[in-house]
Amino acid sequence: xxxxxxxxxxxxxxxxxxxxxxxxxxxxxxxxxxxxxxxxxxxxxxxxxxxxxxxxxxxxxxxxxxxxxxxxxxxxxxxxxxxxxxxxxxxxxxxxxxxxxxxxxxxxxxxxxxxxxxxxxxxxxxxxxxxxxxxxxxxxxxxxxxxxxxxxxxxxxxxxxxxxxxxxxxxxxxxxxxxxxxxxxxxxxxxxxxxxxxxxxxxxxxxxxxxxxxxxxxxxxxxxxxxxxxxxxxxxxxxxxxxxxxxxxxxxxxxxxxxxxxxxxxxxxxxxxxxxxxxxxxxxxxxxxxxxxxxxxxxxxxxxxxxxxxxxxxxxxxxxxxxxxxxxxxxxxxxxxxxxxxxxxxxxxxxxxxxxxxxxxxxxxxxxxxxxxxxxxxxxxxxxxxxxxxxxxxxxxxxxxxxxxxxxxxxxxxxxxxxxxxxxxxxxxxxxxxxxxxxxxxxxxxxxxxxxxxxxxxxxxxxxxxxxxxxxxxxxxxxxxxxxxxxxxxxxxxxxxxxxxxxxxxxxxxxxxx
Numbered sequence: 041x042x043x044x045x046x047x048x049x050x051x052x053x054x055x056x057x058x059x060x061x062x063x064x065x066x067x068x069x070x071x072x073x074x075x076x077x078x079x080x081x082x083x084x085x086x087x088x089x090x091x092x093x094x095x096x097x098x099x100x101x102x103x104x105x106x107x108x109x110x111x112x113x114x115x116x117x118x119x120x121x122x123x124x125x126x127x128x129x130x131x132x133x134x135x136x137x138x139x140x141x142x143x144x145x146x147x148x149x150x151x152x153x154x155x156x157x158x159x160x161x162x163x164x165x166x167x168x169x170x171x172x173x174x175x176x177x178x179x180x181x182x183x184x185x186x187x188x189x190x191x192x193x194x195x196x197x198x199x200x201x202x203x204x205x206x207x208x209x210x211x212x213x214x215x216x217x218x219x220x221x222x223x224x225x226x227x228x229x230x231x232x233x234x235x236x237x238x239x240x241x242x243x244x245x246x247x248x249x250x251x252x253x254x255x256x257x258x259x260x261x262x263x264x265x266x267x268x269x270x271x272x273x274x275x276x277x278x279x280x281x282x283x284x285x286x287x288x289x290x291x292x293x294x295x296x297x298x299x300x301x302x303x304x305x306x307x308x309x310x311x312x313x314x315x316x317x318x319x320x321x322x323x324x325x326x327x328x329x330x331x332x333x334x335x336x337x338x339x340x341x342x343x344x345x346x347x348x349x350x351x352x353x354x355x356x357x358x359x360x361x362x363x364x365x366x367x368x369x370x371x372x373x374x375x376x377x378x379x380x381x382x383x384x385x386x387x388x389x390x391x392x393x394x395x396x397x398x399x400x401x402x403x404x405x406x407x408x409x410x411x412x413x414x415x416x417x418x419x420x421x422x423x424x425x426x427x428x429x430x431x432x433x434x435x436x437x438x439x440x441x442x443x444x445x446x447x448x449x450x451x452x453x454x455x456x457x458x459x460x461x462x463x464x465x466x467x468x469x470x471x472x473x474x475x476x477x478x479x480x481x482x483x484x485x486x487x488x489x490x491x492x493x494x495x496x497x498x499x500x501x502x503x504x505x506x507x508x509x510x511x512x513x514x515x516x517x518x519x520x521x522x523x524x525x526x527x528x529x530x531x532x533x534x535x536x537x538x539x540x541x542x543x544x545x546x547x548x549x550x551x552x553x554x
Contacts, residue, residue: 068099068170070151072179073139077265080187080214083156087139088168088179090149097146102169103134103153113166114153133157158185160214160241187242189213190348191507192259192271196471203250204275208259211244219245220260228257251275272464272474348508351498354487359409361519361533364399371396372523377533380523388442392427392458392524397438397446400519400533406490411519412500413484414532424480426459427524428531431468432488432495432517453509454520455484455497459527467507475507483534490517 071091078084086103090096101116102109105127113130115122123131136146137154144150151168163185169178189212197205208219216235221228230247237243251257255275262268363374373382381396388395400411415425431454433446446452447468455475456466467473478499484506485498495509523531 068172068175068177070168070170070177070179072168072181074180075182075184077184077186078155078158080158080160080185082158083154084158084183085137085139086153086155086166086168086181086183088151088153088181089139089143090151090170093144093149095147096149096151096170098172100171101151102171104167104169106165106167109169129161130155153181155183158183160185160187163215185214186263186266187212187214188263188266188269189217189242189244189261190505191269191475192219192261193508194257194259194271194273194473196273196275198253199250202253204253205248206251206257206259206273207246207248208261208271209244209246210261210269211238211242213243213245213261213263214241215263216243217245217261217263219247221247221249222258222260223251223255267478269478270476273471274474275471348496348505349487349489349494351485351487351500351503351505354408354410354485354496354498357408357410357487358536359402359404359411360535361400361402361411363521363533364401364518369398372398374398377535378530379521379532380530381525381527386525390525391442392429392456392522393442394438394444394446394522395440395442396525397429397520397522399433399435399438400521403516403518404488404490405516408490409488411486412534412536413486413521414534415480415482415484416529417482422528424482425523425527425529425531426457426462427527429454429456429468429520429522429524430484430486430497430531431455431520432486433520434513434515434517448509448511452520453495453511454522455507456522458524465506467509478504481506486519488517 069091071089073087076084076086097119101114102112103114104112108127111125111127113127114134114136115125116136133156135154136150137152138145139150139152143152151170153166153168155162163183166181166183167178168181170176189210192208192210195207197207199205206221208221210217210219219230219233221230228249228251230249232249233245233247235243235245245261247259253275256272257275258270258272260268260270363377363379370384371382371386373380379398386395413430415428416422418424431452433453434451439446446454447470449470452468454468456468457480458466461474463477465475465477467475479502481499481501483500485500487494487496487498489495490513493511493513495511497506497508498504499506521531521533
């Protein structure tokens with residue numbers, strides 16, 4: 041008898057548990073697909089349907105978030121949408137969608153939610169709820185919103201004892217990205233890893249670590265299930281900054297303090313002007329690298345953190361750039377804005393040097409300027425051009441010595457590509473900075489903001505930023521081009537109307553005169 045009563049209690053207890061857990065479905069059963077991932081700004085669907093299929097036209101369908109049942113995202117009842125209680129942030133962005141191409145829609149029980157222009161605030165849990173006079177059911181779908189940030193920006197500061205302080209930063213990510221340092225042999229542990237959030241909810245990450253001055257270091261940033269972004273720098277042994285003695289920086293600081301003192305004492309204006317002229321002369325002397333302090337050659341163009349200009353803004357400053365016609369250079373073939381290497385035996389061999397380089401006109405000493413360069417087309421027999429340099433230079437005359445290495449310390453800022461390294465681009469810094477190739481541009485955009493010290497490069501075809509230099513320009517800066525060697529593809533300088541791109545607007549392109 042006791043055993044029988046125990047069995048009855050267990051059955052009763054089990055029955056109570058089932059009643060609490062199971063909804064009063066009345067024949068309605070909801071199925072969902074979860075999780076769903078979408079990139080910020082894109083459209084997605086949150087699949088939800090009745091199983092087995094049946095028409096949902098006469099049912100009440102409600103999509104809501106968390107416990108906000110009375111403030112639904114989408115509310116359908118009496119065969120129409122009820123907008124009066126809809127959450128304002130989803131107005132105009134939600135509707136019924138299709139869970140797949142074969143779906144029959146609402147008449148076949150498809151309750152899928154279509155969400156447009158996804159934001160980071162949209163990430164989280166969604167409830168698909170359906171009810172009738174006989175019962176109800178619900179299912180939860182988790183939405184993951186992602187945003188791919190900028191390529192990592194690497195900087196280096198040489199320390200004593202042959203060590204380098206490497207810094208890596210990237211912005212515009214969602215959700216929180218991971219950052220990983222590594223060298224050629226192992227993963228490296230950073231000294232610092234910090235995150236910050238901007239007003240739109242996007243995240244930035246910054247990290248630094250100390251490494252040997254003769255190593256190759258990479259920084260990888262990414263979010264799960266997405267291709268990460270990576271930057272790499274190859275360091276070379278350099279003398280450490282001087283520990284004693286009066287450096288150029290000391291004299292600059294001393295001069296500034298002296299000027300401040302003279303101003304306070306009421307020195308007349310022309311004395312101040314004479315000082316500024318001497319200061320500018322000193323800066324030019326340093327840019328010529330004759331008496332520059334050793335630390336001046338350390339990646340100054342990529343160490344400063346600046347916000348790159350977006351492509352749509354850069355296009356508002358279109359410049360009419362033409363090639364500096366130089367028929368005496370036997371290594372180049374030039375016709376109007378079209379440029380390629382000549383079919384000759386090069387005296388400097390196969391290595392790409394300034395022998396096949398050429399300057400553009402005009403030169404710039406202030407303001408903002410944008411131009412575009414065609415690098416071929418994917419759908420031709422020749423294909424995209426793989427060997428090229430594009431950027432700017434302050435050089436009055438391009439050096440013709442085969443041993444000359446153009447870089448940022450001697451007045452050359454450019455992005456380069458080589459068929460030997462199809463997965464990377466290179467910046468012309470002394471310590472080589474490698475940029476990952478997400479997609480090769482048919483049209484390369486170049487934006488120079490002389491006064492702000494910015495030189496940015498864009499893939500115009502997919503409207504993405506490739507990379508940005510930050511530099512202090514002095515004197516006149518000229519567009520700079522090199523079609524490389526042994527590449528069948530040609531390089532063409534394009535012209536377009538202000539604010540318009542040559543991509544997709546070919547009627548606006550004006551060919552250069554030969």
